[in-house]
Amino acid sequence: MGLMSRFKQLFQSNSSSKKPWSGKAFNFTDWFGKNLNGSKQHTLETNETVFSVITRLSNTLASLPLKELQKRKEVDNSVSNLLKHVPNENMTSYDFINRLEADRNTYGNGYAIIERDIYNAPKSLIPINPLDVEPMINRDDQTLWYHVTSALFNLNVYVFNQDIIHVKHITGSSRYAGISPLDVLKGALDFDNAVKEFSLGEMSRKDSFILKYGANVSEEKQQQVIDMFKKYYDSNSGVLFQEPGVEINSIDRNFVSADLKNEDDITDKRIANAFNVPLQFLNASSGGTFSSNEQLMTQFVQMTLTPIVRQYEQEFEKKLLTTEELTAGSYFKFNMNSLLRGDMQARANFYQIMRRNGVYTTNDILDLEDLPESSDEFADKLFVSGDLYPIDMDPTQRKGVTKNATTEDTEKVLGNDPNKQ
Numbered sequence: 001m002g003l004m005s006r007f008k009q010l011f012q013s014n015s016s017s018k019k020p021w022s023g024k025a026f027n028f029t030d031w032f033g034k035n036l037n038g039s040k041q042h043t044l045e046t047n048e049t050v051f052s053v054i055t056r057l058s059n060t061l062a063s064l065p066l067k068e069l070q071k072r073k074e075v076d077n078s079v080s081n082l083l084k085h086v087p088n089e090n091m092t093s094y095d096f097i098n099r100l101e102a103d104r105n106t107y108g109n110g111y112a113i114i115e116r117d118i119y120n121a122p123k124s125l126i127p128i129n130p131l132d133v134e135p136m137i138n139r140d141d142q143t144l145w146y147h148v149t150s151a152l153f154n155l156n157v158y159v160f161n162q163d164i165i166h167v168k169h170i171t172g173s174s175r176y177a178g179i180s181p182l183d184v185l186k187g188a189l190d191f192d193n194a195v196k197e198f199s200l201g202e203m204s205r206k207d208s209f210i211l212k213y214g215a216n217v218s219e220e221k222q223q224q225v226i227d228m229f230k231k232y233y234d235s236n237s238g239v240l241f242q243e244p245g246v247e248i249n250s251i252d253r254n255f256v257s258a259d260l261k262n263e264d265d266i267t268d269k270r271i272a273n274a275f276n277v278p279l280q281f282l283n284a285s286s287g288g289t290f291s292s293n294e295q296l297m298t299q300f301v302q303m304t305l306t307p308i309v310r311q312y313e314q315e316f317e318k319k320l321l322t323t324e325e326l327t328a329g330s331y332f333k334f335n336m337n338s339l340l341r342g343d344m345q346a347r348a349n350f351y352q353i354m355r356r357n358g359v360y361t362t363n364d365i366l367d368l369e370d371l372p373e374s375s376d377e378f379a380d381k382l383f384v385s386g387d388l389y390p391i392d393m394d395p396t397q398r399k400g401v402t403k404n405a406t407t408e409d410t411e412k413v414l415g416n417d418p419n420k421q
Helices: 003-011 040-046 048-063 078-084 093-107 186-204 219-235 257-275 293-320 323-327 344-356 362-368 407-413
Strands: 066-070 073-075 109-116 122-128 133-137 144-150 155-160 164-168 208-213 246-251 330-334
Touching (some): 040 048, 040 093, 048 093, 048 257, 048 293, 066 078, 078 122, 078 293, 093 109, 093 122, 093 164, 164 293, 186 257, 293 330, 323 330, 344 362
Antiparallel strands (some): 066 073, 066 330, 109 122, 109 164, 133 144, 208 246
């Protein structure tokens, strides 16, 4: 069975899939498909804050337009089609990027096998479980390989680094696998769970009381008080009479809502730091203030998304483009301009300033708005203010300046009258 045939089994049912999970002395077939308590997948599914930040990062990256460009011009070919439309027969490009980014943030690494045709050109990208992959160095030539194993699908192969997409968090010294943010947050999340379990226990337990009897209370009267109190406690309601010589005091609970809120704020800060996102993205009450939404998005794009996007772009370029294509100027680019746009009025004012000062052409503005470029002869020409003349136009040709005008007359038209004080 070929390598890609085995990988395609990841998308198919397997009637004998339970055999590797059972034996004479053990049987783990009931475990398959379940999330064991304490696993990273379990944390993703049970911690709403972690789920929120990973969802935000995955959805944002998957929503960004991705293009293959060559010297700033978009290229449409089979490789660009993989990333823009259909990476494999079971996924859209959105699902593919979303899956890689979710795996990267959950396990520290996201992997996808590159299936190639007979001409060695990529024809399919198939995500695989990060738990089934281990980066390894070949001691003979120091090249990077990936050991892919799966007891469920009877898979045990070595894949060269050029045939597998690998996106990751930081790796540290002498390692090639990324560090999972959930491993970094383990102590903080364990403490947060302990606080919540304790608080939940305090809120769910019944009230406790202390009964004190005076020395003059007979045993018969004590038993009557006890019976009356049991009836009240079992029904958790009613009227409780405090007899002379009997003192009833409640035991205060240790639950304090303010303590739980403070712990939530501390955990939110740690999660935001680990995933390198603005604290406001976690809807935290102490996340600082921004004078505008543009400032918040600028921080998010510059500090969080740019390093992630650059890693994806370089990984795709290295693994999917040939040396000839790279030499010809081909590259992949995520368009993040939409995240940095202000409202319509702010964008219009910005474009107008850049256009009238000879910085942007018409096609530059259309590119920023993800609109088709214009074929007009002046669409790629720079203009300057003065009712928008071409920047290389002879000043004597401008409106109000005659061919026989003197230099002094020309300066007056341009607003540089030497006679004005």
